[in-house]
Amino acid sequence: MVELPTRIGILPFRNKVLLPGAIIRIQCTSPSSVKLVEQELWQREEKGLIGILPVRDIAEGSIVTQGADLGDKSSKNQQVKSDSHKLDGKNQQEPNWHTRGVAARALHLSRGVEKPSGRVTYIVVLEGLSRFSVEELNTRGTYTTARISPLDMTKTEMEQIEQDADFIALSRQFKLTAMELITALEQKQKTGGRTKVLLETVPVHKLADIFVASFEISFEEQLAMLDSVDVKVRLSKATELVDRHLQSIRVAEKITQKVEGQLSKTQKEYLLRQQMRAIKEELGDNDDEDDDVAALERKMQDARMPPNVWKYAQRELRRLKKMQPQQPGYNSSRVYLEVLADLPWQTTSEEAELDLKAAKDRLDSDHYGLVKVKQRIIEYLAVRKLKPDAKSPVLCFVGPPGVGKTSLASSIAGALGRKFIRISLGGVKDEADIRGHRRTYIGSMPGRLIDGLKDSQKVGVSNPVMLLDEIDKTGSDIRGDPASALLEVLDPEQNKTFNDHYLNVPFDLSKVIFVATANRAQPIPPPLLDRMEVIELPGYTSEEKLRIAMRHLIPRVLSQHGLNSDFLEFPEGMVKLVIERYTREAGVRNLERNLAAIARSAAVTVAEQEHNNNNVSSLNNRISSPLLETRLTESGAEVEMEVIAMGDNNTNNHEMSNVFTIVSPIIVDEEMLEKVLGPPKYDNKEAEERVVTPGVTVGLVWTAFGGEVQFVEAISTPGKGDLHLTGQLGDVIKESAQIALTWVRARATELNLASAEESNLLEGRDVHIHFPAGAVPKDGPSAGVTLVTSLVSLFSRRRVRADTAMTGEMTLRGLVLPVGGIKDKVLAAHRYGIKRIILPERNLKDLVEVPAAVLGSLEILLAKRMEDVLEHAFEGGCPWKQRSKL
Numbered sequence: 064m065v066e067l068p069t070r071i072g073i074l075p076f077r078n079k080v081l082l083p084g085a086i087i088r089i090q091c092t093s094p095s096s097v098k099l100v101e102q103e104l105w106q107r108e109e110k111g112l113i114g115i116l117p118v119r120d121i122a123e124g125s126i127v128t129q130g131a132d133l134g135d136k137s138s139k140n141q142q143v144k145s146d147s148h149k150l151d152g153k154n155q156q157e158p159n160w161h162t163r164g165v166a167a168r169a170l171h172l173s174r175g176v177e178k179p180s181g182r183v184t185y186i187v188v189l190e191g192l193s194r195f196s197v198e199e200l201n202t203r204g205t206y207t208t209a210r211i212s213p214l215d216m217t218k219t220e221m222e223q224i225e226q227d228a229d230f231i232a233l234s235r236q237f238k239l240t241a242m243e244l245i246t247a248l249e250q251k252q253k254t255g256g257r258t259k260v261l262l263e264t265v266p267v268h269k270l271a272d273i274f275v276a277s278f279e280i281s282f283e284e285q286l287a288m289l290d291s292v293d294v295k296v297r298l299s300k301a302t303e304l305v306d307r308h309l310q311s312i313r314v315a316e317k318i319t320q321k322v323e324g325q326l327s328k329t330q331k332e333y334l335l336r337q338q339m340r341a342i343k344e345e346l347g348d349n350d351d352e353d354d355d356v357a358a359l360e361r362k363m364q365d366a367r368m369p370p371n372v373w374k375y376a377q378r379e380l381r382r383l384k385k386m387q388p389q390q391p392g393y394n395s396s397r398v399y400l401e402v403l404a405d406l407p408w409q410t411t412s413e414e415a416e417l418d419l420k421a422a423k424d425r426l427d428s429d430h431y432g433l434v435k436v437k438q439r440i441i442e443y444l445a446v447r448k449l450k451p452d453a454k455s456p457v458l459c460f461v462g463p464p465g466v467g468k469t470s471l472a473s474s475i476a477g478a479l480g481r482k483f484i485r486i487s488l489g490g491v492k493d494e495a496d497i498r499g500h501r502r503t504y505i506g507s508m509p510g511r512l513i514d515g516l517k518d519s520q521k522v523g524v525s526n527p528v529m530l531l532d533e534i535d536k537t538g539s540d541i542r543g544d545p546a547s548a549l550l551e552v553l554d555p556e557q558n559k560t561f562n563d564h565y566l567n568v569p570f571d572l573s574k575v576i577f578v579a580t581a582n583r584a585q586p587i588p589p590p591l592l593d594r595m596e597v598i599e600l601p602g603y604t605s606e607e608k609l610r611i612a613m614r615h616l617i618p619r620v621l622s623q624h625g626l627n628s629d630f631l632e633f634p635e636g637m638v639k640l641v642i643e644r645y646t647r648e649a650g651v652r653n654l655e656r657n658l659a660a661i662a663r664s665a666a667v668t669v670a671e672q673e674h675n676n677n678n679v680s681s682l683n684n685r686i687s688s689p690l691l692e693t694r695l696t697e698s699g700a701e702v703e704m705e706v707i708a709m710g711d712n713n714t715n716n717h718e719m720s721n722v723f724t725i726v727s728p729i730i731v732d733e734e735m736l737e738k739v740l741g742p743p744k745y746d747n748k749e750a751e752e753r754v755v756t757p758g759v760t761v762g763l764v765w766t767a768f769g770g771e772v773q774f775v776e777a778i779s780t781p782g783k784g785d786l787h788l789t790g791q792l793g794d795v796i797k798e799s800a801q802i803a804l805t806w807v808r809a810r811a812t813e814l815n816l817a818s819a820e821e822s823n824l825l826e827g828r829d830v831h832i833h834f835p836a837g838a839v840p841k842d843g844p845s846a847g848v849t850l851v852t853s854l855v856s857l858f859s860r861r862r863v864r865a866d867t868a869m870t871g872e873m874t875l876r877g878l879v880l881p882v883g884g885i886k887d888k889v890l891a892a893h894r895y896g897i898k899r900i901i902l903p904e905r906n907l908k909d910l911v912e913v914p915a916a917v918l919g920s921l922e923i924l925l926a927k928r929m930e931d932v933l934e935h936a937f938e939g940g941c942p943w944k945q946r947s948k949l
């Protein structure tokens with residue numbers, strides 16, 4: 064029995080009733096309710112109570128309280144008039160208060176602060192305890208309070224009524240009906256019978272409320288239940304409602320059974336057909352194949368092929384009809400006709416009038432940053448809109464992995480309202496991969512393009528946006544040149560009648576919009592490159608990655624794992640740690656993978672929690688679920704939550720609060736990162752640790768993964784003065800190394816090498832230069848200055864500065880030439896925590912593309928000649944100048 068105070072703070076419930084024993088989760092946002100929760104629940108030392116009083120919208124007319132039991136208290140059977148009161152900001156007029164309410168306590172409280180307004184809100188999980196009647200309402204303060212008197216029976220009254228014959232009969236009737244309901248529910252959900260125990264342990268008058276609270280009934284009925292102060296009235300009302308619910312479940316079941324009956328009818332039919340087939344087979348009566356051919360013919364007719372193709376297909380079909388299924392060639396002919404019938408000869412997706420603004424919004428909402436790229440795409444779309452038949456170039460996105468090339472292409476398809484199809488060209492070396500094998504080959508197939516288009520479920524239209532992925536990874540060998548086939552595909556003059564060897568009839572590709580991606584433009588054969596407009600997507604800075612993660616990756620990763628921010632929160636600081644300590648890439652691919660790993664681990668925790676909750680409180684979940692609906696007002700603002708648990712162990716209802724333990728989200732912290740992702744993979748000390756001996760230098764290079772930091776190591780060994788190079792190097796880089804060695808040798812005197820051993824280094828010994836990360840192929844001229852610096856460091860026995868990286872081509876006479884990919888290289892250096900960068904002077908202009916925040920953290924040193932590089936690379940300046948000073 065709960066001791067009620069004489070005065071209680073009132074929380075108005077609009078058109079809704081909280082019954083004793085019911086649990087509800089609400090969000091308080093209006094100033095009055097926030098104040099109420101703050102003063103009555105949040106700030107209290109001991110557990111506070113508040114009164115829940117139903118209030119009706121004025122528009123719906125006044126409350127007519129029903130219920131025969133009200134006779135004795137008829138004086139109160141009228142509405143309590145109150146001072147004008149603002150109800151949760153929704154109703155400015157005088158509210159219609161009901162005269163009876165329910166005292167409630169908080170099972171769980173969480174406090175939130177909206178950003179950026181700073182407004183405080185509360186989420187409260189309330190449990191109804193006992194009825195009261197309102198003696199007087201006072202609405203003059205910030206929130207309403209009421210003088211109340213309890214309506215529940217005292218213990219002695221209760222003991223008396225338990226002897227009453229009517230009450231006993233009513234209880235029995237109620238319990239019987241309730242038991243039937245539980246049995247029906249359990250059968251439906253096929254679960255065990257824990258809930259029945261509650262029928263024995265909870266007093267019947269409380270059960271009546273709990274059961275009714277779990278049904279969806281009208282406000283009037285809810286009020287009637289609330290007003291049923293007399294337990295006998297309450298029991299008969301509850302019995303009636305439980306019975307009604309039971310009947311509705313039964314009706315629903317009957318309907319399902321009927322449907323199931325129908326289902327088994329189709330199953331029966333299927334079985335009979337199977338049997339019929341078997342009998343026919345036994346009799347050698349094989350008209351099934353005929354059926355199949357007829358179906359194929361119908362499918363071909365539906366495909367609406369152009370006349371010349373149709374003629375060809377007809378001829379093939381006639382041939383097929385003459386053949387026996389066992390005959391060689393029957394199957395290949397059939398498969399061929401299936402492919403023809405599957406191709407979208409005429410079907411196109413409706414292209415709505417292109418709305419450039421909507422397209423721009425879509426690109427913006429899908430992708431963070433990339434301003435120039437998006438601008439270029441919009442221009443491309445604008446031209447297409449003005450002149451749809453213009454020969455627009457094929458867009459080719461070039462950039463390291465995971466910078467959004469594929470997803471940009473799919474956004475273009477979305478903006479145009481077209482289907483999207485991705486054809487992977489990585490590793491395609493055979494022309495037949497593009498153009499198909501002739502049908503004379505055994506196991507011949509159409510090429511990848513036609514194969515992609517024929518998949519009618521996925522594409523089924525002749526005008527999709529087709530992404531030719533990794534177009535730089537096609538190569539040619541004796542089996543022909545895929546690039547020349549691609550050239551035909553991309554040429555608007557020729558692709559109207561694209562000839563796939565397998566099809567052997569022309570297919571019109573001119574309605575397809577082609578987009579290509581590549582990691583690097585350089586390997587793409589020039590004629591192909593000429594057909595394309597290259598749009599470069601450089602890598603992202605850490606700051607950009609953070610924004611992309613917060614806005615795009617995290618929401619997506621959460622929803623992919625069935626979570627949302629109520630369950631899992633990624634604080635910005637932790638995302639930053641993932642970016643800096645666990646990834647070191649130009650794009651965001653690994654970042655996304657790591658975030659997904661964390662989400663997976665959280666999903667397991669959440670699922671386990673839910674499992675436990677379901678076990679403990681299966682009754683509550685099932686019975687109270689309609690009342691547990693969230694009544695959160697959609698404020699749309701970000702809310703920062705602070706949570707205190709209000710668990711109360713001395714009541715038998717504490718189980719119920721378990722349902723809400725997941726209200727507080729899992730917040731990712733360093734410990735969780737280490738647990739899921741392991742110890743940090745990167746720090747900023749790598750350069751420092753590796754540049755400990757003379758001969759090692761830090762260079763900046765450009766690889767298929769974007770800008771990279773590349774260490775170069777040189778040592779000398781006894782020999783004949785040869786140069787050895789290792790680390791999967793291309794011809795250009797090998798030549799750079801030769802030039803570097805020649806240049807350094809020519810300056811032997813300037814180097815002023817002291818000992819005989821050192822002069823030997825130049826003539827009598829071999830030099831070995833290695834580029835670690837041997838698995839990654841490297842080429843290009845930009846390692847020139849790095850190579851020279853390594854050699855000078857080796858010969859002069861002086862270490863280069865570990866905080867410095869360099870890039871630049873060097874001529875035989877020591878002039879430093881500009882190189883490409885400066886932005887990517889600078890970003891890479893930034894990722895590695897490098898502080899100083901030596902660049903060719905003529906690359907200065909390229910720095911405008913580097914974000915200011917990154918530039919600000921670096922010292923940029925410009926070099927015109929090799930001597931300038933050496934001057935910057937060594938502590939105290941160029942080594943041989945140092946020596947001559949000595």
Ligand SMILES: Nc1ncnc2c1ncn2[C@@H]1O[C@H](COP(=O)(O)OP(=O)(O)OP(=O)(O)O)[C@@H](O)[C@H]1O
Pocket residue numbers: 429430431432433463464465466467468469470471580611615616650651652655
């Ligand atoms: N600027 C961005 N804004 C939002 N999401 C991005 C952005 N850049 C990349 N992403 C996301 O990163 C992921 C990887 O991008 P995507 O697959 O498009 O990369 P890609 O450049 O095509 O890589 P690959 O060359 O390996 O195919 C995608 O989930 C994509 O949505």
